[in-house]
C-alpha cells in the first residue's frame with residue numbers, strides 16, 4: 001500500500017454550530033476562527049449528495065492551524081501528512097494544534113457540505129471509521145456508499161443507543177448519478193439485494209462497495225450539478241477541480 005499512494009480529495013465542511021457536547025475549553029481555543037471538518041473522499045463527483053458527516057466516536061481529533069484565521073479538524077496523523085503536502089500556510093512540516101477533541105464530543109455539530117444539495121448537515125457516529133486512513137472524518141453520501149447508507153439506517157433505528165437526536169439523521173439520500181443496473185440509489189439497492197443488516201456486516205458491505213463503485217465508474221451518468229448528463233468518469237475530475245477552485249477542497253495523498 002505504501003508503494004502506490006492513494007490520491008484523495010479532502011473536502012472542507014465549515015463548522016456552522018457546535019453540538020451540545022463540545023466543551024467551553026474547545027470553544028475558547030477556537031475563538032473567532034473558522035473551523036473546517038475535512039473529509040477524505042475518493043468520490044468527489046458524489047458530493048452533491050452529502051447528508052451527514054461521520055466521525056469515529058472513540059477517535060481522537062485535533063484542531064490544527066491551517067491558515068492565519070482558520071483551523072482544520074482532523075486526526076493528528078492527517079495533520080502531519082498535510083503539513084508536508086503544502087496544505088497549511090507556513091513552514092513545511094509544521095503542525096500547530098490548538099485543542100484536542102474526541103469524536104463523541106462532535107455529535108450534533110452542524111456543518112456545511114461543499115456543493116451539497118443539503119446546505120447544513122449534522123455530525124453522526126460511524127463505528128468502522130479507521131484512525132489509520134484519511135482524516136478520520138468521513139462525509140456521508142448514502143445514495144452511493146453502502147457503508148454510509150447502512151450506517152444512516154442503523155442510526156435511525158437506534159438513535160437513543162447511538163446517543164443522537166433523530167433530527168440529526170433526518171435527511172434522506174439524494175440521487176447523484178444513475179446506472180442501468182442500480183438506478184439512482186445504488187447503495188440502497190445493493191444493501192437490499194445483499195440483505196445487509198448492519199454497518200458491522202463487513203464482508204457484504206465490501207462486496208456492495210465494489211459493485212457500486214464499478215457500475216458507477218463505468219456506466220454512471222450524472223443526474224445533478226453542472227455536469228448533469230455527463231459520464232461519472234468525465235465528471236469526477238471536473239467536480240474535484242471546481243471544489244478546489246472554490247477553496248472548498250484540497251488534494252490529499254497517503
Ligand code: A2H
Pocket residue numbers: 006040041042043046128129130131132133134135136137138139140141144145146148209
Ligand atoms: B468515500 P479507501 Cl459515495 N475510515 O467517500 C473508513 N472509511 C473512510 C475513512 C476512514 N478513516 N476515510 C475515508 N473513508 C471512506 C464517498 C464515497 C466513498 C462514496 C462511495 C464509496 C466510497 C462518501 N463517503 O468509498 O480504503 C470514504 O468514503 C469506497 C471505498 O482509501 C472514502 O471515499 O479506498 C473511502 O472510504 C476511502 O477508502
